[in-house]
Amino acid sequence: MASKTLQDLFIHSLSDVYSAEKQLTKALPKLARASSNEQLKQAFQQHLEETNGQIERIDKVVEVTGFKLKRIKCVAMEGLVEEGQEQIEDFEQGPIRDAALIGAAQKVEHYEIATYGTLATLAKQLGQEEAMNLLLETLQEEKSTDEKLTQLAKAQLAEETKAAG
Secondary structure (H helix, E strand, C coil): CCCCCHHHHHHHHHHHHHHHHHHHHHHHHHHHHHCCCHHHHHHHHHHHHHHHHHHHHHHHHHHHHCCCCCCCCCHHHHHHHHHHHHHHHHCCCCHHHHHHHHHHHHHHHHHHHHHHHHHHHHHHHCCCHHHHHHHHHHHHHHHHHHHHHHHHHHHHHHHHHHHHC
């Protein structure tokens, strides 16, 4: 049966991002191990801790709304994780792979930013203010992580440009 309400859309989207975050908890340690840059490794490890907190926050959203998650797999995250794995396989460990990993990680962040922004808007429309605030908290974390990755990319590029002469 097709979903018909904003609540159905909210539940589907929340279930989807729950799956995405679970997949990310498995992918982030692989990205950290594949990186040769210590700051990038630390960024991936820190994001793993944040991701676990975000999963707990989704559980809290479920608790405050009384909605039940569906068991679905986020195919978008599955593709993004697969792309990150391809970067690991396609490039030798070093600065080029690190740049590729940053790019792959930012694609994930942008997907999550879009998702959490939509979920917060849906929660507001549904009158679920506490859920909205929890989702906005996660949205801010995702934006912050994206900014950290941008700064790492800029620092790495500056370093490589200087080394190239």
